[in-house]
Amino acid sequence: MAKGISKLANRYAKALFKVDQGMNNITAIAQELAQFVELWQTAPELSLCILNPAYPKEQRKNALAGIVELMGLSGIARQFIEMVFENNRIVELPEITQALLDLVEKQAEIVRVRIETAREVGALEKAEYESRVQVSILGRLVFEWVVDYELLGGMVIKYDGKVFDGSIRGKLEKLGESIG
Numbered sequence: 001m002a003k004g005i006s007k008l009a010n011r012y013a014k015a016l017f018k019v020d021q022g023m024n025n026i027t028a029i030a031q032e033l034a035q036f037v038e039l040w041q042t043a044p045e046l047s048l049c050i051l052n053p054a055y056p057k058e059q060r061k062n063a064l065a066g067i068v069e070l071m072g073l074s075g076i077a078r079q080f081i082e083m084v085f086e087n088n089r090i091v092e093l094p095e096i097t098q099a100l101l102d103l104v105e106k107q108a109e110i111v112r113v114r115i116e117t118a119r120e121v122g123a124l125e126k127a128e129y130e131s132r133v134q135v136s137i138l139g140r141l142v143f144e145w146v147v148d149y150e151l152l153g154g155m156v157i158k159y160d161g162k163v164f165d166g167s168i169r170g171k172l173e174k175l176g177e178s179i180g
Contacts, residue, residue, distance in 0.1 A: 051090070
């Protein structure tokens with residue numbers, strides 16, 4: 001589970017994960033929930049309408065059901081969204097979905113690796129660094145490359161809560177700590 005995910009979100013995600021046990025649809029369900037969350041976050045009028053207490057709850061529930069149906073979501077995804085709404089937890093759905101995606105990735109042994117560099121890195125250089133990193137990390141790695149000019153030089157590699165700082169900024173900070 002990713003750090004920063006609430007216990008509530010983890011509980012809902014684990015419950016949905018267990019419901020799917022043996023059916024092997026959890027990846028598709030997680031992707032459908034992610035699609036809904038993307039719509040929820042990019043269309044503020046949707047969330048404002050569904051959350052507005054000026055409308056009766058049944059009317060808001062019907063509007064939500066209509067949107068979910070228009071999106072063509074599977075029965076389990078629909079039922080889950082409706083259940084989260086009924087439990088007054090719809091605002092937690094983005095976090096619940098992230099927790100579920102984390103569970104799916106963990107089951108698939110996917111490891112997200114973030115590599116921060118002080119400059120743009122070419123495709124050949126990226127491939128070389130990625131092959132070096134793959135030797136020391138078990139699982140299927142998914143790389144995210146980010147340019148952070150404040151590093152001054154070098155790179156920072158982050159995965160599974162671990163940080164390997166080989167940047168000039170990091171070295172200067174360590175030097176400053178040892179002096180001060």
